[in-house]
Amino acid sequence: MDFRLLGEIEVRSAGRPLDVGTPRQQVVLAALAVDARRPIAIEALIDRVWDHDPPANARPVLYAHLSRIRALLRQTAAPAGGTTARIERRHAGYVLEVDPERVDLHRFRRLVEQGTDRQPDEEARAAALAEALGLWRGEPLAGLSGAWAAQIRASCHRRRLEAVVRWAQTEFRLGRPAAVISAVPDLTAEYPLAEPLECVLIQALHAAGRSAEALDRYGAVRRRLAEELGADPGEELRTVYQTVLRGDPPQPGEAGAALRPVGRPGPFRSPAAASPPAVAHRRADPVSASGGASVGAPSGAGATDTSSSRRRVRTTRRRALLAVLVTVVLPAATGSAHILRRNEGEREKGEQAESERAESAGPRAPSAELARELFATAEAFDREGRAHDARATVMDAVRLWGELIRRDPDRNAPPLAPAVLRALGRAGVDFSVLRPMLLSWLGNPVHTPYPAISQAILSRGWRFTAPVFLDVVVWNYEHTPEATSPRDVADVRTDVLKAAVLENTRTRHGTRVTEFDQLLKP
Structure with missing residues (x-):
């Protein structure tokens, strides 16, 4: 029996998918599988399922879900003549007694650790990382809402991004820049603001004798960071750029370089365990290996987008996503949040002034107006052909919409209905x-x-x-x-x-x- 969490929740027996029940029941199952073989107190289970806001009958409902899951595990174990997974009640709480290797999330973590060991066998490290990335089938815990599920997803994405960077660096050190050039452009489209990915891609282009493309790539990344964040490339990326300018031999960094992921990463197909990795082409705004500028960035070096409508779209997106981050995403996460400061310079004074006014006002509370802005921003992205950005922004809008109608359905649902209908139409x-x-x-x-x-x-x-x-x-x-x-x-x-x-x-x-x-x- 296999438990799959890296995508939609699945339980498979003898290769056959089983009915895992309602999303609420799936949360209970996922909460146990994430901590396989470790007891979870019933209060913790209730918090994971109902986000610290349980109904009055939470315990009976939870017991009913556990009973149905137990029945599912017993039925699937019967043909094999023995139990391969079971739920036990212990003094410390409930536990899913199953080999962690039967849970894809635990296998992923083990393979990533294996790929980051200081062992001398780089081939083994690359293979372990590729196998780990190949376990992903989509957004972790897909379809499950709530703060706990969001926290697990965020943690998974951080580990995944680290694994992708380590895999690319290992492939580069093994003298296979072509594998990096083949796979990483698709990955950077999914994590467009992860500079370590861009570093290994620029190094690989330089190592393959495509230095002009490497320089062009750096220019596109620099413009994208300035446009999206008002930030300059980090020290590591600038150092790689200087290496290419001087024509020095590329020096691949040690796996595990500091990551600077910003924004909401989307799901992507990881390199398969087979060589060389193949990544599914799901980019709506491709950034080619030849270094073409990202969609929405100026096409010429140093050029400025003077379109007021594009400025408004970008500024609205920044303000709206910042508010969603502060009011919806951050409450589901632990640790501190570091807000990036914008530094637009003199390049676009009008856009800078507008952005500074938005920042000075601070994060906005969740409101129907803010949700409408997110839906409108997604619509503008659709008109520009930026399907990937449109989908990501719609998901943020829907997350905020759900939060609003949970708080006050009579007040918040009706004014958002037209925007929802337009999003459904698209x-x-x-x-x-x-x-x-x-x-x-x-x-x-x-x-x-x-x-x-x-x-x-x-x-x-x-x-x-x-x-x-x-x-x-x-x-x-x-x-x-x-x-x-x-x-x-x-x-x-x-x-x-x-x-x-x-x-x-x-x-x-x-x-x-x-x-x-x-x-x-x-």
């Missing part, structure tokens, strides 16, 4: 009822499932190749046997939602598609 979601009726349903999260199901669709970044009717999808979902009408995104079952969309596609378009992923745009 994702390929249509409707067959009157627009005012649909807006009324989207504005009522207490009595209808439309907000919860819409959050589930948008938060997963789904974009459909052919339009689907939201009202038909909801009808299909609610008429699925044993499925309850959800009022919270955590209660939306991914398997039921996918089946509801598939059925709608067959009904509306007469397709013979059998796999949900075939309906999604790449």
